[in-house]
Amino acid sequence: MATPKLAPFTGDEITAYAMKQIEPDVVAAYPITPQTEIVMNFSQYVADGKVSTEMIPVESEHSAMSACVGAACAGARTMTATSANGLALMWEILYIAASTRLPIVMPVVNRALSAPINIHCDHSDSMGTRDSGWLQIYCENAQEVYESIILAVKIAERADIQLPVMVCQDGFITSHAVEGVEVFEDKAVKDFIGEYKPRFSLLNVEKPVTVGPLDLQDYYFEHKRQQSEGITNALKVIPEVFKEFEKAFGKKHDFVDGYRLDDAEVAICVLSSTAGTARGVVDNLRDKGQKVGLLKPRFFRPFPREAIAKKLSHLKAVAVLDRSEAFSGEGGPLFSEVKAALYDEKSHPSVINYIFGLGGRDIFEKDIEKVYTDLLEVAGTGKIKEKIHFLGVRD
Amino acid sequence: MTKKGWKDIPIGGLIEKGGTAKEYKTGDWRTFIPVKDEAKCIDCMICWVYCPDSCIKVKDGKMTGFDLDYCKGCGICASVCPVKCISMEKEKK
Incomplete structure (x- = not known):
């Protein structure tokens, strides 16, 4: 077997590179240490015309996730990225994204939450969101980060899952250290994730829908029961995505x-x-x-x-x-x-x-x-x- | 009406049609009801401009009353009326 070609990337750089290959319709993001280089590098791809993504620079992470929810409801393949207090500021909207069953993919660069103020790695940010309804993948190194982001798009968008996914990497340790990463061809990534077919679109005037309605004692519980089923289904069907990934790229993944x-x-x-x-x-x-x-x-x-x-x-x-x-x-x-x-x-x-x-x-x-x-x-x-x-x- | 089970409704709280807010009559949240003194009203439409629930009824340039299906009784119309022709009265339910 030929030696794989490795290229040098930090965890943040390979995240932005994966996003470039995925080329989401919309990215709404706010920079925060140690995720900053993801937004910085991806913005450069947008500015250089390397991707056709609509980049929405927002004024806060609450707005970033809100814009992602809006974009996903409009039928866009949507991504963002954050860390620590940024993730904390998204809190309210994290639940709305998961409960509205929007397949948003979000790299999270794990960082300690204040106080006292600290910018370095621990998992208190994403662990705090463990009951928000998002799927969570934790990555050991830059290679895993790269492959997991591509995998996450496929998992999130599956008709029998339809849930958002966080792809977590260790702040500075993974995000800022340079490693050799084996990257796939752009076309192979595009072929694997396929064209995004949203469940609904607010822009489709032929088929109007209501999103995020008032849902009281009569139906809220039923919607939560469905969400629980979505997570159970995820456990059952994610192994199918592992198999598809292995077929496409020759790389094994498991829970x-x-x-x-x-x-x-x-x-x-x-x-x-x-x-x-x-x-x-x-x-x-x-x-x-x-x-x-x-x-x-x-x-x-x-x-x-x-x-x-x-x-x-x-x-x-x-x-x-x-x-x-x-x-x-x-x-x-x-x-x-x-x-x-x-x-x-x-x-x-x-x-x-x-x-x-x-x-x-x-x-x-x-x-x-x-x-x-x-x-x-x-x-x-x-x-x-x-x-x-x-x-x-x-x- | 028989309510549907979790397997029989779209996921994520989606409703497969638009304009559904119209079906939810928010007027029953009301404690105070606007009452208009027809003799004083000058049809200036300032209440129409300010009503946050679009509940001022207008026909042929005349202010004809309130849409009580959605009026929450906030009293903004009474407050902004320049001739004070609207009063807020406790609604008898």
């Missing part, structure tokens, strides 16, 4: 990405770029004969419960690493859901939680090694001394 798990006794479960660091640690510890593995969920919404349970239930101990704190007093969001995912299994591992990397605090191999050491102790003794840990914080 979860397991590494050296089959004969493992303990494992770390973590999202995004930290999975890359953990993979290296797994290899080092394996060389020393320790039976350790790694699970990187690719999707958090829909939550791939079965895939996670299948990969983790045979283990003795699992550590879930959360790059956000849910402030429930019971650990981070990934921990809560992974633990719940294992509850229905006949046997399940001990599960502990590590909250790490808040506000861009670096996580090193030695930190991850420490987690594996703790896990092997839990596996050996069968006892959990402490359920929730804070990894890399000063006492």
Whole structure:
């Protein structure tokens, strides 16, 4: 097999490049660190006439998402991008986009939420939106970001899903580091996503519709029931999109990405770029004969419960690493859901939680090694001394 | 009217026709009702300009009354009327 041709891109640059290849009808966006370069690069493509996209520079993220909702209702293939407080400012409209079943695709460059003010990576922004009805894909590196954005368009627009998708990458770590990315031909991307056929269009005067009506005790619940079905359907049919993607580009995708798990006794479960660091640690510890593995969920919404349970239930101990704190007093969001995912299994591992990397605090191999050491102790003794840990914080 | 189940309605709250706001009579939100003194009205149409719900009825250049299906009783017409021919009275329901 020929060596793939790699070109240098940062996570932000490859996001803008993917958007160029997708060439949405409308992009409405507001720049915010560390997503800025996405908007900057994409605006350049528009200014240079490389795309025919209608670019709407708005005055806030609330307006960005509102313009996206309007454009999507007009029948446009629509994209935007944001980070942190920008995502927080979109809040109200995120729910409206999902509930109106608009297949908007939004790259999210994960960044800590204020206060105190911080511009660096953690997942508190997108994790806070986990109940908004958007699908969420978390990416380890620039290659995954690129492929996931193309995948997301196809998933969002499927007639049996019709839901918006966030494609998350780690702020600065992925968004600003240059990596080699294998890009596909423009035509191959266009062929894969196909022509957008909207469910309805406000511009179609032949078929007038009412969008976003008042919906009280009589029908609101039915619409929410449909939305729930949309998420359940997403779990069922996304694997079909994985197959189509593999057929088109020869690249495999799945809900979860397991590494050296089959004969493992303990494992770390973590999202995004930290999975890359953990993979290296797994290899080092394996060389020393320790039976350790790694699970990187690719999707958090829909939550791939079965895939996670299948990969983790045979283990003795699992550590879930959360790059956000849910402030429930019971650990981070990934921990809560992974633990719940294992509850229905006949046997399940001990599960502990590590909250790490808040506000861009670096996580090193030695930190991850420490987690594996703790896990092997839990596996050996069968006892959990402490359920929730804070990894890399000063006492 | 039998209400439809979740499998039988379009997703996302879509209604497959336009102009549906007309079918929702917001007039029943009203507490106060505008009452016009015909003798004082000069048909200046200032109430027509200001009414936020387009509820001032006009025919042949004359102000002929209020569309009570949609009038929410806000009282703006009474407030802007230069000859004070509109008064807001508590509606008996």
